Amino acid sequence: MLWWGGNSETGDTGDTCETGETRTAVGPVVRDAALWAALAGVALVWFVGHPESSVALELVLPLAVLAVAIPGGRRWPVAAVFAVNALCALGLAHPGTPANAYVVALAVSAYLLGTGPASTRSALLVFGGCLAVDLGLCAALGVGAVWWYWTLTVLPLALLVPWLFGRYWQAQLALVRGGWRRAQLLERQQRLVAEQARLRERTRIAADMHDSLGHELSLIALRAGALELSPTLSGQDRADLGELRAAVSDAVGHLRDTVGVLRDDEGEGAAGAAAPTAESVESVEELVRRARDSGVVVDLRREGTPAPEGLAPLVERAVYRVVRESLTNAAKHAPGAAVRVRIAHEGGRTGVRVTNDAPDAGQLSSSRPESGGRGLVGLRERVRVVGGTLRAAPYGHGFEVVVTLPDRVSPDRSRNVTPEEVPGSLAGQVPGSGSGSGSDSGSESGSESVRQLTAARRRAGLRFAAAFVLPGGLGLVVLGSAAYAAVQLGGSVLRPADFDRLQVGQDRAEFANVLPARQFPYASDSAKARPRPAGAVCAFYRSSGSLLDQVDVYRLCYAGSRLIAKDVVPG
Numbered sequence: 001m002l003w004w005g006g007n008s009e010t011g012d013t014g015d016t017c018e019t020g021e022t023r024t025a026v027g028p029v030v031r032d033a034a035l036w037a038a039l040a041g042v043a044l045v046w047f048v049g050h051p052e053s054s055v056a057l058e059l060v061l062p063l064a065v066l067a068v069a070i071p072g073g074r075r076w077p078v079a080a081v082f083a084v085n086a087l088c089a090l091g092l093a094h095p096g097t098p099a100n101a102y103v104v105a106l107a108v109s110a111y112l113l114g115t116g117p118a119s120t121r122s123a124l125l126v127f128g129g130c131l132a133v134d135l136g137l138c139a140a141l142g143v144g145a146v147w148w149y150w151t152l153t154v155l156p157l158a159l160l161v162p163w164l165f166g167r168y169w170q171a172q173l174a175l176v177r178g179g180w181r182r183a184q185l186l187e188r189q190q191r192l193v194a195e196q197a198r199l200r201e202r203t204r205i206a207a208d209m210h211d212s213l214g215h216e217l218s219l220i221a222l223r224a225g226a227l228e229l230s231p232t233l234s235g236q237d238r239a240d241l242g243e244l245r246a247a248v249s250d251a252v253g254h255l256r257d258t259v260g261v262l263r264d265d266e267g268e269g270a271a272g273a274a275a276p277t278a279e280s281v282e283s284v285e286e287l288v289r290r291a292r293d294s295g296v297v298v299d300l301r302r303e304g305t306p307a308p309e310g311l312a313p314l315v316e317r318a319v320y321r322v323v324r325e326s327l328t329n330a331a332k333h334a335p336g337a338a339v340r341v342r343i344a345h346e347g348g349r350t351g352v353r354v355t356n357d358a359p360d361a362g363q364l365s366s367s368r369p370e371s372g373g374r375g376l377v378g379l380r381e382r383v384r385v386v387g388g389t390l391r392a393a394p395y396g397h398g399f400e401v402v403v404t405l406p407d408r409v410s411p412d413r414s415r416n417v418t419p420e421e422v423p424g425s426l427a428g429q430v431p432g433s434g435s436g437s438g439s440d441s442g443s444e445s446g447s448e449s450v451r452q453l454t455a456a457r458r459r460a461g462l463r464f465a466a467a468f469v470l471p472g473g474l475g476l477v478v479l480g481s482a483a484y485a486a487v488q489l490g491g492s493v494l495r496p497a498d499f500d501r502l503q504v505g506q507d508r509a510e511f512a513n514v515l516p517a518r519q520f521p522y523a524s525d526s527a528k529a530r531p532r533p534a535g536a537v538c539a540f541y542r543s544s545g546s547l548l549d550q551v552d553v554y555r556l557c558y559a560g561s562r563l564i565a566k567d568v569v570p571g
Contacts, residue, residue: 032071039066039105046101053094062087062102069109077113078126081159084109085130088155089137096550098143098150106155107162114166127159144550145522149485175457218331219294221248225335226295252332284323288341291327297338298327304344311350312409314386319343319352319405322390325379326354326401334359337398350405358397492520494541499554499566508561516541523553527569532557536564543568 040063047059065083073080084106091100113123134151141147224245227233233241288300323341330339337357344351376392383390388405498514523540532538536557544551557565 028071028074035108036063036066036070039070039102039108042104043101050096052096057090058094058100062090066102066105073109073112077109077116077118078122081106081109081113081126082130085133085155085159088158089134092134092137092143092147092151093141098147099154103154103158107158110159111162111166114163114168115170116166120167123163127156127163130159131156144524146550217248217252218328219291219296221245221252222296222331222335223294224248282320284320284341284343287320287324287327291331291339294331296327296331297336298341299338300341300343302343302345304346307345307350308407311407312386314409315350315388315405315407318382318386318388318403319350321379321382322352322401322403323354325375326356329375329399330354330356334398345407348407350407352403352405353400355395355400356398489520489522489542490545491518492516492540492542493545494543494554496543499541499543502556502563502566504563504566506563508558508563511563520553523569527553527555530555530567530569533559533565535559538565540569 043059043062047053047055053059065087069080069083084102087102088100088106091102092098094100110127113126131151134155138147138151224241227241285300288298291298323343326341327339330337334356337359339354339356342351342353380390380392383403383405386405386409388403391400391402393400494514494516498511501514502511520540520542527540536559538555538557541554541556542551543554553569555565555567555569556563
């Protein structure tokens with residue numbers, strides 16, 4: 001395998017593979033080292049701001065765990081999330097604050113879990129396990145309300161929101177990759193259509209060769225046969241004309257074989273559907289006159305009403321093709337037989353009937369060309385394209401071709417004409433260009449690539465909602481509860497300077513102006529259980545407005561309205 005553009009022709013693949021493997025291995029190592037350095041920097045900044053923290057337990061040990069969890073998360077992302085969550089749980093044992101810097105590492109691990117192959121079920125199970133460990137630790141340590149609040153809000157959000165964003169990012173990348181794959185597929189399909197267009201053009205040329213040149217050669221052979229019977233010719237002249245007639249008959253057969261080879265690439269149906277490369281400028285009358293000049297006995301009659309002015313060009317060409325193919329077949333298979341052509345316009349339809357008698361017994365009997373059957377196949381498809389019908393069958397001792405065509409081609413029928421059925425419509429047609437039939441768009445909309453792209457878009461949309469809308473709602477709830485907690489805690493702060501100025505024995509009215517608006521409602525049980533003077537009523541106040549730090553609590557005890565005791569409950 002060539003990793004980084006190795007040259008397979010020269011055989012120098014060993015160094016290239018080694019270099020590619022080295023780069024492949026170095027890339028993740030560099031990224032893991034950079035991530036570890038960034039998280040270590042965050043941890044160091046937090047540690048500097050909390051000098052009372054333990055160096056071994058809250059800096060060295062967590063950084064060592066991260067050094068293992070980050071690269072290990074590529075193979076075991078669930079275990080990495082558990083390991084980093086353990087660092088956050090270690091912070092719950094801190095006496096001053098439940099917050100630590102490793103909640104950032106937890107969010108990063110959850111994001112990497114979301115971008116990886118882990119299923120939704122496994123991710124939710126690991127999140128539930130982490131939350132159970134954190135709550136169990138809080139219960140075992142008997143922590144305060146702030147610790148519980150941190151465990152029930154911040155840690156779940158650090159797990160859920162990055163994971164949802166990682167899943168959304170993964171779905172978005174899958175959508176982009178699916179779009180590029182579809183673009184490549186369309187490019188290949190466009191090249192395939194261009195190649196098919198070239199094959200169909202070759203088939204159209206083959207159809208013209210068969211219809212026009214075959215017709216002319218048949219007339220030449222017929223004229224040579226007629227001259228062969230002239231009484232004024234010598235025996236040598238008759239022999240020469242016989243050889244000429246045989247050579248022309250052989251040429252017709254060779255032409256038929258060549259056309260057959262060209263048409264085999266597309267199949268008889270597609271070849272039959274091919275239209276002439278140019279519109280016929282010759283009328284049916286001129287065609288019949290040339291056939292008569294070649295010795296064919298043709299009786300042409302137009303019956304019924306005159307041809308309508310708005311006769312569709314497709315119908316005119318179809319009539320011309322029917323008469324020309326019938327005359328060609330009569331000249332080849334029934335030389336010397338009389339041919340009758342009847343064209344009638346009546347009731348919005350055009351009818352064409354061509355019949356020929358049995359061939360003369362002595363003409364071309366030894367070298368009658370075999371029928372390839374391709375002319376009638378193409379003619380039948382031409383008639384079908386414009387919405388008509390064709391019947392070709394023996395008639396008496398001869399043969400009959402009966403065609404019925406509409407005078408006007410309906411819009412639905414004209415839209416369903418394929419590019420190879422209409423002259424000049426092959427240029428630049430590609431799938432989805434808007435000029436094809438409705439069935440093309442229907443088949444494309446049901447293709448596997450479209451279904452996969454639609455599913456990828458749906459997944460990306462759902463994950464977008466899960467990554468932003470759901471966390472946004474949870475965030476509003478958390479922010480609301482945090483604001484309420486901030487009001488509760490911030491409104492119960494007694495400044496240390498004011499506490500120091502209070503004197504036992506003072507009346508409450510003397511210092512009521514420095515007391516907070518409300519008491520601290522979340523004093524610990526140990527603080528409430530401290531001994532108090534008999535008959536005293538005690539109030540608790542926080543010494544700082546910090547929401548996440550454990551602060552000292554002030555206790556003021558009153559006998560009536562007189563302050564009889566004040567003390568500090570350590571945080």
